[in-house]
Amino acid sequence: MAKYDAVICGAGPSGSTAAKYMAEKGLKVVLLEKKSFPRDKPCGGALRPSIIEEFDYVRDGIKKIPHSICLRAKMYSPSLQNFIEYRPGKAVMYNIQRVHFDAMLADLARRSGAELRENAEVKSVSVKSNGCALQLKNGEEVEGNVILGAGGMHDPVAKYLRKKEGLPERWPRSDIGLGIVKEYEVGEDFIENRFGDEHTAYFHLKPNNLYGYTWTFSQVSSLNIGFGTLWNDAKKVNIKNVFAKYLDFLKKEGLAPETLKLGRPKAGLVPLKGGIKKSYSDRILILGDAAGFATPVGGDGIYFGMCSGRIAADVVEYAIEHNAFEKDTLSRYQEEWYKLWGEDLKAMCYYADKIYDKTERILRYASKDKVLTERCVGLWEGKYKASKMKWKIVARLARDFFVYDVLRL
Numbered sequence: 001m002a003k004y005d006a007v008i009c010g011a012g013p014s015g016s017t018a019a020k021y022m023a024e025k026g027l028k029v030v031l032l033e034k035k036s037f038p039r040d041k042p043c044g045g046a047l048r049p050s051i052i053e054e055f056d057y058v059r060d061g062i063k064k065i066p067h068s069i070c071l072r073a074k075m076y077s078p079s080l081q082n083f084i085e086y087r088p089g090k091a092v093m094y095n096i097q098r099v100h101f102d103a104m105l106a107d108l109a110r111r112s113g114a115e116l117r118e119n120a121e122v123k124s125v126s127v128k129s130n131g132c133a134l135q136l137k138n139g140e141e142v143e144g145n146v147i148l149g150a151g152g153m154h155d156p157v158a159k160y161l162r163k164k165e166g167l168p169e170r171w172p173r174s175d176i177g178l179g180i181v182k183e184y185e186v187g188e189d190f191i192e193n194r195f196g197d198e199h200t201a202y203f204h205l206k207p208n209n210l211y212g213y214t215w216t217f218s219q220v221s222s223l224n225i226g227f228g229t230l231w232n233d234a235k236k237v238n239i240k241n242v243f244a245k246y247l248d249f250l251k252k253e254g255l256a257p258e259t260l261k262l263g264r265p266k267a268g269l270v271p272l273k274g275g276i277k278k279s280y281s282d283r284i285l286i287l288g289d290a291a292g293f294a295t296p297v298g299g300d301g302i303y304f305g306m307c308s309g310r311i312a313a314d315v316v317e318y319a320i321e322h323n324a325f326e327k328d329t330l331s332r333y334q335e336e337w338y339k340l341w342g343e344d345l346k347a348m349c350y351y352a353d354k355i356y357d358k359t360e361r362i363l364r365y366a367s368k369d370k371v372l373t374e375r376c377v378g379l380w381e382g383k384y385k386a387s388k389m390k391w392k393i394v395a396r397l398a399r400d401f402f403v404y405d406v407l408r409l
């Protein structure tokens with residue numbers, strides 16, 4: 001008999017969420033993490049409000065770690081002449097630091113009964129008809145009934161599944177984004193004076209005419225400053241220079257202290273072209289970034305990763321109950337996530353191409369048209385589904401073209 005019901009590779013938001021839910025269902029689950037907590041992860045640390053709404057334990061959990069609630073966002077066009085300001089009277093997003101957030105999620109999974117093993121790097125995968133196993137760097141083998149690949153962009157389980165299912169072995173370069181980010185300690189006074197109680201978030205679109213955006217998010221006493229673009233665009237420039245230029249700009253604007261030193265921003269990858277074609281195989285499910293669950297417009301993936309963990313837990317529970325671990329049973333996982341966000345991520349690829357192509361114009365329209373702004377922001381808030389909103393947004397853009405550019409009202 002397999003030692004564990006489920007063996008999970010990676011204790012990021014996806015893996016820890018899956019582990020927590022499975023342990024709560026009474027399943028025997030082990031969470032294998034190659035690093036030890038607290039460990040950092042390059043990230044803007046912006047949580048969609050839906051995370052707080054849908055995962056009540058996160059609402060309580062973040063109270064115990066440094067965080068801020070952003071109540072206002074400002075988004076600027078490349079010329080800085082057009083911008084939108086969004087202030088809905090409730091949280092636009094919650095700002096956390098991954099070093100604390102991920103440790104908290106892993107700890108919550110452990111407290112729920114999952115076994116957390118740190119410094120346990122997965123090297124390879126084996127699947128047989130009567131069980132499966134992950135082989136660790138130290139030579140040990142961990143056996144289970146099902147394996148969950150939640151190891152992010154370089155997840156070894158996803159690599160195995162891609163090969164087995166005839167998918168490209170790696171993410172095509174055109175499908176991934178590269179982000180560079182650093183958390184700067186600037187002190188509570190600076191944050192209070194420049195970002196206020198509302199913790200205004202700043203987005204500057206298309207820096208250096210590159211696809212993507214730079215951001216500045218404020219914490220209690222620190223700033224999270226970053227820049228994200230497509231991998232292929234990043235290769236055309238020195239992205240550290242783009243980042244440094246942005247830092248100088250922030251200093252001029254009074255949004256970063258004059259004395260702030262560049263330091264060493266860290267880079268990370270993120271999938272930007274929607275979900276993987278097949279996220280399941282015999283005895284295997286793939287979660288989070290490893291399955292391509294981040295938004296093509298903004299590159300945020302924590303919400304989808306956590307949701308995929310929750311769905312996977314339900315599917316694994318069903319598989320254990322029915323002692324059925326083959327593709328036919330596990331395909332429910334793909335059906336579920338696809339229903340919830342598969343079409344939306346595809347639609348967002350379309351939005352991303354439009355936004356980063358006609359940035360100046362779209363920001364000009366949005367700065368005058370509250371309906372357009374509300375529809376776009378509603379996508380981030382989870383109020384609207386991107387796939388359902390697509391033609392409504394296109395129609396609004398067409399209307400704005402007529403009103404602002406043809407009639408020049």
Ligand SMILES: Cc1cc2nc3c(=O)[nH]c(=O)nc-3n(C[C@H](O)[C@H](O)[C@H](O)COP(=O)(O)OP(=O)(O)OC[C@H]3O[C@@H](n4cnc5c(N)ncnc54)[C@H](O)[C@@H]3O)c2cc1C
Pocket residue numbers: 009010011012013014015032033034035041042043044045046047048120121122123150151152153154155156178179180181226228267268269270287288289290293294299300301302303305
């Ligand atoms: C620069 C940047 C900024 C971002 N900003 C945001 C943001 O503001 N908001 C947002 O929602 N999303 C953001 N994202 C995306 C977000 O970071 C990911 O979508 C999210 O981390 C996915 O979670 P995950 O659990 O799937 O993977 P990860 O967070 O990558 O976690 C994977 C875990 O698996 C472990 N692991 C990897 N390989 C192995 C192995 N072989 N054996 C054992 N363990 C292994 C890793 O150490 C890690 O702990 C950003 C991404 C980047 C690159």
